[in-house]
Amino acid sequence: MDVTIGEMAEKLRSYDEFVIVYHIRPDGDCIGSSFALALGLQSLGKKCAVTGRDPVPNIHRPMTDASMQDDVTEPVYISVDTVSLIRTGNYSDRHFTFCIDHHRNNSIEADYRYVEEDCGACSEIIFKLLREMDVTITKQIADLLYTALVTDTRCFQTADTSVQTFETAAALKKLGADTFNISRKNIFVKSAGRRIIEELLKESLHFSCKGRLMTGIITLDDLKTADIADSELEGINSYIEQYEEMLIGVTVRELPDGRSRCSVRTSGDISANDICAVHGGGGHYHAAVCELDCRPEAARAVMEETCKGFLKSDIEGNK
Numbered sequence: 339m340d341v342t343i344g345e346m347a348e349k350l351r352s353y354d355e356f357v358i359v360y361h362i363r364p365d366g367d368c369i370g371s372s373f374a375l376a377l378g379l380q381s382l383g384k385k386c387a388v389t390g391r392d393p394v395p396n397i398h399r400p401m402t403d404a405s406m407q408d409d410v411t412e413p414v415y416i417s418v419d420t421v422s423l424i425r426t427g428n429y430s431d432r433h434f435t436f437c438i439d440h441h442r443n444n445s446i447e448a449d450y451r452y453v454e455e456d457c458g459a460c461s462e463i464i465f466k467l468l469r470e471m472d473v474t475i476t477k478q479i480a481d482l483l484y485t486a487l488v489t490d491t492r493c494f495q496t497a498d499t500s501v502q503t504f505e506t507a508a509a510l511k512k513l514g515a516d517t518f519n520i521s522r523k524n525i526f527v528k529s530a531g532r533r534i535i536e537e538l539l540k541e542s543l544h545f546s547c548k549g550r551l552m553t554g555i556i557t558l559d560d561l562k563t564a565d566i567a568d569s570e571l572e573g574i575n576s577y578i579e580q581y582e583e584m585l586i587g588v589t590v591r592e593l594p595d596g597r598s599r600c601s602v603r604t605s606g607d608i609s610a611n612d613i614c615a616v617h618g619g620g621g622h623y624h625a626a627v628c629e630l631d632c633r634p635e636a637a638r639a640v641m642e643e644t645c646k647g648f649l650k651s652d653i654e655g656n657k
């Protein structure tokens with residue numbers, strides 16, 4: 339059942355023990371949002387544990403290691419920033435009492451759902467929720483929420499960066515968020531490994547449809563060459579967007595299980611969400627994801643074919 343922020347706050351108050359589940363291959367938004375929510379609930383005397391299939395990426399550990407995990411015996415489950423049960427990984431058989439998200443086509447059937455589609459980051463919702471519950475927002479919570487905001491909007495660059503996004507950012511700054519270091523660490527600075535991966539990705543690029551359709555590949559061997567973990571590549575799927583002529587950009591990542599994860603970025607009035615929906619995926623209007631049951635080169639071919647259908651009228655000059 340879809341509820342308002344106020345109803346969500348009231349329902350959360352009525353339970354005592356929670357497990358907050360973030361999505362597989364976690365990013366700054368799901369980590370920052372989940373741990374901020376946990377700290378908020380704990381400050382109200384609730385018991386809370388935060389978990390997910392994959393560990394917290396190293397870059398976010400300094401923030402999360404400082405938080406406490408409670409022992410819970412009869413918890414209710416909350417999914418945060420997660421579009422579908424598949425994305426909860428090994429928690430997909432749980433019953434979710436709560437679902438808080440900002441993705442289109444969220445398919446989690448929780449008892450209480452609050453989904454604000456296309457809001458810049460899920461942490462905007464968590465911020466509103468914590469305020470609704472009269473939680474005192476500490477610097478630690480503010481840092482978590484601001485990290486989520488900055489990583490999911492690529493430092494306020496995405497199309498869904500809204501007035502609410504900026505207002506949340508301003509409020510978090512007032513509450514002590516370390517905005518300079520969070521942006522610098524998460525967005526601006528690049529490790530040696532990251533720079534190598536960007537070079538390899540650049541070399542792999544295919545251009546078609548007069549350069550408007552671009553595809554690139556990151557293989558598991560590339561990660562070995564660069565000596566970098568997949569979890570340290572947050573935002574790499576936006577690399578392709580710096581090409582001015584790009585209307586659709588696809589970054590194919592080889593997965594350990596032999597499948598390929600295709601991240602689609604679009605500009606103008608082409609829906610990345612619709613493109614990914616063809617293959618059972620989804621996300622946001624200009625950024626979405628689908629997974630294909632094949633190796634990267636084959637996945638690239640499939641995605642090029644799918645994307646051409648969405649570009650046709652542009653190429654013919656009808657739009």
Ligand SMILES: [Mn+2]
Binds near residue numbers: 419
């Ligand atoms: Mn998010």
